[in-house]
Every structure is written in C-alpha cells, then in structure tokens.
Amino acid sequence: MKILAIDTATEACSVALSTAQEIIQKYDIQSIGQPAAHSRLVLQMVEDVLQKSNFRLGNLDAIAVNTGPGSFTGVRIGLGVAQGLAYGADLPVIGVCSLAVLAASIESGVVLPAIDARMNQVYCGLYEVVKSSKPIQLYHPVVVNPGSMPFPVNKSACGLGSGWDVYGDAIIAGIGHNEINRLSVRYPEAKYLAKVAQQSGLESAVAPMQLQATYVRNNIVESRKRLPPGTRPVRHADHARGH
Amino acid sequence: MRILGIETSCDDTGAAIYDSHQGLIVHQLASQVDLHQQYGGVVPELAARDHIRVLLPLIDSLVRDPLNDAKKLDAVAYTAGPGLVGALLVGASLGKSLAQSWGVPAIGVHHMEGHLLSPMLEDNPPEFPFLALLVSGGHTLLVDVEAAGHYKILGQSVDDAAGEAFDKTAKLLGLDYPGGPAIAKAAINGDANRFTFPRPMTNRPGLDFSFSGLKTHTLITAQKHQLDEQTIADIALAFELAVVDTLKIKCSRALSQTMRKRLVVAGGVGANQRLRATLQKLADQNNVRLFYPRAEFCTDNGAMIAYAGYFRLTTEGLANRRLATGKPAVNDYAFDVHPRWSLEDI
Numbered sequence: 300m301k302i303l304a305i306d307t308a309t310e311a312c313s314v315a316l317s318t319a320q321e322i323i324q325k326y327d328i329q330s331i332g333q334p335a336a337h338s339r340l341v342l343q344m345v346e347d348v349l350q351k352s353n354f355r356l357g358n359l360d361a362i363a364v365n366t367g368p369g370s371f372t373g374v375r376i377g378l379g380v381a382q383g384l385a386y387g388a389d390l391p392v393i394g395v396c397s398l399a400v401l402a403a404s405i406e407s408g409v410v411l412p413a414i415d416a417r418m419n420q421v422y423c424g425l426y427e428v429v430k431s432s433k434p435i436q437l438y439h440p441v442v443v444n445p446g447s448m449p450f451p452v453n454k455s456a457c458g459l460g461s462g463w464d465v466y467g468d469a470i471i472a473g474i475g476h477n478e479i480n481r482l483s484v485r486y487p488e489a490k491y492l493a494k495v496a497q498q499s500g501l502e503s504a505v506a507p508m509q510l511q512a513t514y515v516r517n518n519i520v521e522s523r524k525r526l527p528p529g530t531r532p533v534r535h536a537d538h539a540r541g542h
Numbered sequence: 543m544r545i546l547g548i549e550t551s552c553d554d555t556g557a558a559i560y561d562s563h564q565g566l567i568v569h570q571l572a573s574q575v576d577l578h579q580q581y582g583g584v585v586p587e588l589a590a591r592d593h594i595r596v597l598l599p600l601i602d603s604l605v606r607d608p609l610n611d612a613k614k615l616d617a618v619a620y621t622a623g624p625g626l627v628g629a630l631l632v633g634a635s636l637g638k639s640l641a642q643s644w645g646v647p648a649i650g651v652h653h654m655e656g657h658l659l660s661p662m663l664e665d666n667p668p669e670f671p672f673l674a675l676l677v678s679g680g681h682t683l684l685v686d687v688e689a690a691g692h693y694k695i696l697g698q699s700v701d702d703a704a705g706e707a708f709d710k711t712a713k714l715l716g717l718d719y720p721g722g723p724a725i726a727k728a729a730i731n732g733d734a735n736r737f738t739f740p741r742p743m744t745n746r747p748g749l750d751f752s753f754s755g756l757k758t759h760t761l762i763t764a765q766k767h768q769l770d771e772q773t774i775a776d777i778a779l780a781f782e783l784a785v786v787d788t789l790k791i792k793c794s795r796a797l798s799q800t801m802r803k804r805l806v807v808a809g810g811v812g813a814n815q816r817l818r819a820t821l822q823k824l825a826d827q828n829n830v831r832l833f834y835p836r837a838e839f840c841t842d843n844g845a846m847i848a849y850a851g852y853f854r855l856t857t858e859g860l861a862n863r864r865l866a867t868g869k870p871a872v873n874d875y876a877f878d879v880h881p882r883w884s885l886e887d888i
Binding site for chain 1: 587599601602634875878
C-alpha cells in the first residue's frame with residue numbers, strides 16, 4: 300500500500316511516503332509554541348517526498364494523518380492539509396492518534412507515551428507493542444495531571460514523549476516506582492504514523508469529510524464565565540485588530 | 543475561470559464558487575451564532591473547531607451541486623486575514639492543500655478587500671475609482687479606492703466598530719443578537735422626538751469614528767428610564783439615528799474631500815435599511831451613485847472571497863505585486879495567515 304503520512308500535531312512537523320519497499324521522510328522541529336510555523340513547511344515536504352519517490356497523489360492508496368492529541372492548531376493544520384490533498388485526489392484518509400504514533404516507535408513492550416499538554420497536564424495512554432506489530436491500546440488517551448495516571452504502570456514498561464521531559468519526576472512519583480525505561484523519543488514522526496497506517500490497512504480508512512480530530516481536552520471554555528440562558532453575546536473585538 | 547472561495551476568519555464558515563463568465567454559481571454559509579451565544583462572545587478555539595468540522599462538507603456540497611456544471615475548478619481563494627489566527631488557518635490549510643491537489647493556484651485574500659469588492663457580485667457593479675464605507679461587527683472604515691488594489695484608509699473607528707455598538711446596545715435593551723436587525727426592528731415604533739443622542743466626533747474635522755461614548759450615553763439613558771416597550775423603541779430609534787447620521791456626516795465629508803462620484807457601502811451594518819435610505823439621499827443630493835451588495839453578502843461570506851481571489855489572480859499587475867512584497871505568493875507552498883493586516887499593506 301502506498302501511503303502519504305502527515306504529522307503536524309506537535310512541535311515537530313514531518314511528512315513521509317511509505318510503500319511496501321521503502322519509506323522516505325522529511326522532518327523539522329519548530330521552536331516551542333510556534334505550531335503555526337508548520338504552515339510554511341508541510342506542503343513543501345509533501346512536494347519533496349512525492350518528487351523523490353516519483354509518485355503523484357493520484358498514485359497513492361491513502362493519506363494518513365496524526366489527529367492528535369497535541370497542539371490544537373497543529374492538529375487542525377494536519378487535518379486541513381490531509382482533507383484538502385485527499386479530497387482533491389479522491390483518496391481515503393487514515394487518522395491515527397498521536398500517542399499510538401509515539402508507541403509505534405518501539406520494537407516491543409508496554410509503553411507509556413506522554414505529550415506535554417501545558418497547564419500542568421499531559422496527554423497519555425498505555426500501549427503494548429508485540430514484535431513491531433501495530434500498538435495495542437491498553438488504556439485510551441486521556442489528559443491528566445502527570446502525578447495521577449488512571450492506570451497501573453508495570454516496572455518493565457518504557458516511557459517516551461515530550462511529557463516525560465517536562466513532568467518526568469511527577470509521573471515517576473505518581474506511578475510509585477523508578478524502574479521505567481525512559482527513552483529519548485520526544486515527538487511523533489510521520490514514518491511511524493505511516494507504519495501504523497500500513498498496519499491498520501484500508502479498512503480503517505474513511506472519506507476525508509469524515510475525518511475527526513482527537514483533541515482529548517474538551518473543556519476549553521471551563522474558565523470562562525458562562526452567561527445565564529437567554530443572555531445575548533457580543534462579538535469580540537479580536538476580529539477588528541487587523542488595521 | 544471558475545474559482546472556489548473560502549471564508550473562515552471569524553464565526554461564519556462560508557464557501558462559494560464564482561465563474562468569470564457566468565458570475566456567482568453557488569454559495570453556502572454555516573453560521574456559528576448559536577454556538578457562541580452561551581459564552582457571551584466568540585470563543586476562538588470553539589470557532590476553529592467548528593470551521594474544521596463543517597468546511598469540507600460545505601465545499602463538497604458546492605462542488606457536487608448540479609448548478610456547478612464544470613468538471614474542474616481553476617483556482618482556490620481563502621481568507622488569509624485579518625481575523626482569528628486559528629480560524630484563518632483552517633481555511634488556509636484546507637484551501638491551499640486542495641489547490642495543490644487539484645494542481646491549480648491558491649491565493650490568500652484580504653477579508654476587507656472581499657467586503658470592499660462585494661458589490662461587484664451584483665448586476666450593475668461600480669467602476670473605479672470610488673469611496674467605500676465598510677461597516678460590520680469588527681470594522682468601521684472609510685476607504686478611498688483609486689484603482690484596483692490601491693486603497694487608502696481615510697478614517698476608522700478609534701474604539702468600538704459600529705456593528706459592535708449595535709450588539710452592545712441591543713444587549714443592554716434586552717434585545718436579540720445580532721443587535722443590528724433587532725434594534726432596527728424595535729426602532730420602527732420609536733418616537734424620534736423623545737431622545738436625541740450625540741453624533742460622536744462630528745463636531746471636529748477628520749474622518750475617524752468613535753462609538754463607545756454613544757454606547758455609554760445609551761446606557762445612562764436606559765438606566766434613567768423604566769424600560770417599557772415604548773421606551774425601548776424610542777431609545778433604539780435615537781441610537782440608530784445617531785449611528786446612521788454619524789456615518790452619513792463622515793461619508794459626506796469624505797465625498798467632498800475626495801471628489802469621488804461613486805459610494806460603496808458594505809459589511810453587516812450595510813444591510814441596515816435606514817442607513818441605505820439616508821446614504822441614498824446623500825448620494826442623490828451630491829450627484830453620486832450608491833452601490834451595495836444584497837443583504838446576504840453584507841455579512842461574512844465565501845462569495846466575496848471567491849470574487850476577490852478572482853480579481854487578484856486576473857487583474858494585471860496585482861499577482862506579480864504580491865510576489866514582490868513577500869506576501870503569500872500564488873504558487874509557493876506556504877500558507878501563512880495574517881491576523882492583523884491593513885488594507886493598505888496588501
């Protein structure tokens with residue numbers, strides 16, 4: 300299967316083209332807090348991997364995309380790009396969760412991927428990889444305080460992702476032992492996204508219109524004052540600051 | 543040339559297909575008013591989430607519409623600014639990628655240029671040069687349009703936009719959102735002799751606007767009176783008359799200053815009937831022709847973006863000028879957006 304994989308969900312931006320024979324990847328890392336900069340990189344990367352492999356979009360079988368969790372804006376850039384490319388070339392899309400993409404970077408074992416979710420929280424889940432197979436989800440993606448994992452973590456497990464860099468000590472304190480194997484992988488990459496998409500197969504593909512983001516954090520207006528029912532809103536001035 | 547236009551700068555998802563020979567083919571709008579209502583204003587993250595959820599299905603319905611008989615579109619235009627960054631990036635990423643996939647040019651359009659050119663979608667479009675009054679929930683601008691792409695901002699609001707003042711006034715009178723239509727409706731039964739509100743910044747020279755003092759004046763008046771139905775109508779009328787008269791005075795000044803013989807009015811407040819009638823009278827008195835788009839193209843919409851994109855792509859000199867100024871070019875792979883972007887910097 301020929302798959303173009305697009306990952307803009309975190310600070311890293313990467314695109315890969317994977318076939319049965321080979322995989323080509325372009326990868327760049329943005330400065331923290333600049334996910335919008337992916338808008339300058341991602342389509343050039345798409346063009347680069349297509350040229351290098353001598354494929355056109357129409358020759359592909361599917362487009363894979365990292366649907367998050369991660370940076371909200373980064374997730375939507377990935378979705379928008381995957382939708383636009385897939386719709387225009389009449390291709391299906393395969394959405395893969397960023398934590399599964401991180402998990403797919405190990406050969407085998409139980410893995411606890413954690414992505415920095417800001418606001419003293421991490422996105423995490425629990426996965427098992429058996430001999431480079433598709434990661435099996437043992438616990439679904441959640442956003443939690445790093446010290447309160449909602450699942451037990453075995454001593455043989457490994458930990459990876461940007462959440463470990465920022466909150467490693469808090470995670471260790473929470474799971475109650477320090478025998479976890481911490482790996483240096485920080486961000487999801489398109490080549491592992493492509494690998495999971497290959498393992499998932501076309502049966503997991505959907506029409507580009509049906510693609511959905513995996514935000515995980517959904518209480519984004521919690522801190523805002525909700526108005527009593529029947530009260531009317533006023534437009535923000537943000538829209539006016541253009542000049 | 544047949545072009546797809548995409549608008550996602552604030553809380554309306556709009557898309558349209560425009561044809562250079564046949565005019566507007568199809569257009570659709572998905573408004574988010576209900577979504578933001580409970581939070582008392584536009585929540586940018588919620589706006590962006592809604593845009594990405596509805597945009598491709600909206601585009602798909604236009605492409606498949608029986609009225610769109612062309613097999614292939616020739617270009618994609620998307621709003622590149624000004625607006626909310628997360629919302630803008632949805633239209634930009636999807637629009638640019640779709641164009642790349644189709645192998646056609648993509649162009650980032652200035653939202654206010656879209657409004658400014660929206661009367662071009664009608665049967666008797668204005669010729670250049672003209673004076674434009676752009677009034678909406680986010681903008682109040684007087685622009686001198688010398689020629690295609692040559693814009694000079696003569697005046698703008700130093701605080702609230704006119705539409706914002708309508709919304710806030712409607713809220714304090716207990717009227718519906720959006721405030722423009724609600725105030726206009728209440729004002730029908732108002733007594734013009736009961737209250738007279740100030741015309742801000744008209745007693746001194748210049749073309750800038752200010753509406754926050756008028757809003758405060760309205761608030762004080764409302765607090766001093768029992769808000770029965772008649773009083774609400776009287777206040778609504780006094781407020782509407784003050785805004786309309788202020789806009790008329792500035793337009794009149796700008797017309798004498800520029801000697802333009804055509805006046806374009808666009809943006810959400812441009813749909814206000816009293817404003818249209820008043821400006822028509824002003825135009826007749828000064829031998830000026832008044833132009834405005836139909837009401838549905840006064841608010842944010844995809845049709846004006848499709849037209850502005852077509853205009854940019856085909857007007858000689860404009861496409862090349864974009865490349866020279868380093869703004870988003872027609873044929874590269876970046877899709878930068880500009881949350882703050884002056885009409886004079888296109």
